[in-house]
Amino acid sequence: MDNLIEIKGVTHAYQTASGPLPVLDGLDVAVPEGTFAAVVGPSGCGKSTLTRLVAGLMKPDKGEVWLHGERVKGPRKTVGMAFQNPVLLEWRTILQNVILPLEIVAPSMKTADKTARAMELLDMVGLTGFENKRPSELSGGMRQRASLCRSLVHKPDVLIMDEPFGALDAFTREDLWQTMRDLRRAEPFTCVLITHDLRESVFLGDQVFVLSGRPARTQYLMPVDLPDDRTLDILYTPEVADMLHILRDQIKIAQGRAAEVD
Amino acid sequence: MLRQIAVPVIAILIFLGLWELLVWVNNWPNYKMASPSDLPAAFWKYKELFLQMGWQSLWRTVVGLIIAVIAGTLLGMIMGFSKIARDALYPLLVGFNAIPKATLVPVISLIFIGQHDFNTILMAFMISFFPIAVSVGIGLSTLEPEYRDILRSLGASRFTIFRKIALPKTLPEFFGALKVSVTLAFIGTNLVEIVSPHGRGLGALFKSGETNGDYPLMFAVLIALAFLGIVLYYAVVFLERVFAGWAERPQG
Ligand SMILES: Nc1ncnc2c1ncn2[C@@H]1O[C@H](COP(=O)(O)OP(=O)(O)O)[C@@H](O)[C@H]1O
Ligand SMILES: [Mg+2]
Numbered sequence: 001m002d003n004l005i006e007i008k009g010v011t012h013a014y015q016t017a018s019g020p021l022p023v024l025d026g027l028d029v030a031v032p033e034g035t036f037a038a039v040v041g042p043s044g045c046g047k048s049t050l051t052r053l054v055a056g057l058m059k060p061d062k063g064e065v066w067l068h069g070e071r072v073k074g075p076r077k078t079v080g081m082a083f084q085n086p087v088l089l090e091w092r093t094i095l096q097n098v099i100l101p102l103e104i105v106a107p108s109m110k111t112a113d114k115t116a117r118a119m120e121l122l123d124m125v126g127l128t129g130f131e132n133k134r135p136s137e138l139s140g141g142m143r144q145r146a147s148l149c150r151s152l153v154h155k156p157d158v159l160i161m162d163e164p165f166g167a168l169d170a171f172t173r174e175d176l177w178q179t180m181r182d183l184r185r186a187e188p189f190t191c192v193l194i195t196h197d198l199r200e201s202v203f204l205g206d207q208v209f210v211l212s213g214r215p216a217r218t219q220y221l222m223p224v225d226l227p228d229d230r231t232l233d234i235l236y237t238p239e240v241a242d243m244l245h246i247l248r249d250q251i252k253i254a255q256g257r258a259a260e261v262d
Numbered sequence: 263m264l265r266q267i268a269v270p271v272i273a274i275l276i277f278l279g280l281w282e283l284l285v286w287v288n289n290w291p292n293y294k295m296a297s298p299s300d301l302p303a304a305f306w307k308y309k310e311l312f313l314q315m316g317w318q319s320l321w322r323t324v325v326g327l328i329i330a331v332i333a334g335t336l337l338g339m340i341m342g343f344s345k346i347a348r349d350a351l352y353p354l355l356v357g358f359n360a361i362p363k364a365t366l367v368p369v370i371s372l373i374f375i376g377q378h379d380f381n382t383i384l385m386a387f388m389i390s391f392f393p394i395a396v397s398v399g400i401g402l403s404t405l406e407p408e409y410r411d412i413l414r415s416l417g418a419s420r421f422t423i424f425r426k427i428a429l430p431k432t433l434p435e436f437f438g439a440l441k442v443s444v445t446l447a448f449i450g451t452n453l454v455e456i457v458s459p460h461g462r463g464l465g466a467l468f469k470s471g472e473t474n475g476d477y478p479l480m481f482a483v484l485i486a487l488a489f490l491g492i493v494l495y496y497a498v499v500f501l502e503r504v505f506a507g508w509a510e511r512p513q514g
Binding site: 014029052055056057074075077079085087089090091100101104105130134150151154160198 | 372406408409411412413414415416417418426427430431432506508511
């Protein structure tokens with residue numbers, strides 16, 4: 001299988017008032033087409049920077065980012081993004097919010113077609129009947145669902161998510177993991193998910209990248225060999241418990257603390 | 263709906279009643295303080311003048327305000343998008359805004375002698391663009407980066423991002439500022455009308471009342487000014503409902 005996303009030896013430093021701040025140091029990440037890459041790492045290590053590089057919102061000082069066998073030089077229409085803040089536009093209805101990317105990517109598409117496409121996604125995430133509501137009338141979980149629909153409406157081949165479920169309560173979060181799984185089954189896409197929830201990374205990911213502390217590089221790579229149609233029960237198997245244990249130790253190392261010796 | 267109209271109307275009636283009572287209890291003569299019952303006669307006597315002068319004040323205020331909206335929005339955009347421009351322009355604008363505008367009346371009337379309309383509009387503009395520039399500038403510069411990124415990651419141009427996201431998102435702040443500006447512009451117009459020799463507008467009518475010792479006329483002008491001020495203010499409220507009604511929290 002080909003790698004849809006390839007990050008090769010990316011090094012980057014931000015220019016700040018107190019001099020350059022190195023955030024990435026020779027980072028390598030490869031994500032095969034159609035798979036799900038979960039990325040975990042200490043806070044402030046450069047995870048959001050990684051998403052901005054893949055989305056073409058910024059260029060690295062050194063190294064290369066490849067997408068679909070093409071060097072990333074700027075933003076491209078085949079990318080979808082979702083953030084912790086659902087950033088829905090309050091002056092638009094949920095339906096109009098979901099349609100927004102189509103207005104940029106496919107301006108000539110007929111309104112009826114745009115609406116049909118948006119309604120299809122809203123139905124998949126269980127928001128049918130809420131399409132004419134304003135974002136402020138929805139709960140946090142529903143807003144994040146709408147935000148997911150918006151990031152997928154133009155059928156991107158890459159979905160980049162930066163801690164999308166980070167602000168939700170535990171139960172809502174688990175609901176959204178299942179929604180995410182179902183969306184992928186309905187419309188395959190390659191996914192990069194930044195998260196600080198190790199269970200989330202194992203439940204959704206095909207591989208989990210652990211980044212080291214800043215400046216970040218890939219410290220540990222865990223393949224997740226679980227069936228595609230996972231249910232939440234799988235999180236309580238000894239197999240997953242072992243994986244979570246290893247990841248937790250890796251995070252501790254990344255945070256600069258030694259792994260606990262059992 | 264009925265209550266929305268009844269409450270302010272009753273409040274105004276109570277206010278007029280108290281005013282009448284105050285004059286009556288103190289037995290003030292007309293030249294000290296006119297009472298509301300003197301006003302209809304004053305309005306009737308000068309009804310053509312009121313219409314004519316009221317129109318003068320109104321259109322010059324509105325033109326000044328429109329220029330303030332255009333210039334203020336442009337300045338706000340420059341300050342909102344460029345930190346250098348913000349750092350450079352902010353102290354200048356604050357300083358300019360701090361100058362009492364009354365001191366500028368003789369200055370501009372000397373520069374543009376006899377250009378009464380122009381001077382009045384200029385003053386209405388100068389006094390009212392500041393809140394608009396500041397609100398647009400702050401609205402744009404505090405736009406969360408994620409809002410930009412959802413469109414920028416699709417390759418949308420800066421202009422598209424401004425039109426689809428930054429501009430509508432700034433509208434509530436813009437209208438908040440416009441409500442302040444509309445009143446300020448009106449004050450600016452009247453300031454020039456009152457101070458200029460041979461001026462026109464309600465301000466000039468006020469001054470002629472003063473010169474002739476016609477106190478009911480002066481009070482009638484004040485009421486007319488208040489009335490026009492209310493009309494202008496609620497015109498802005500109406501526009502706000504139309505263009506930024508989404509920002510209102512649903513009640514209850
Ligand atoms: N535009 C920027 N300019 C300067 N420093 C930045 C900028 N963006 C992020 N940083 C800094 O770079 C580091 C990594 O940021 P980020 O990629 O957001 O980390 P993470 O998402 O892993 O928490 C942080 O210390 C952050 O403060
Ligand atoms: Mg982050």
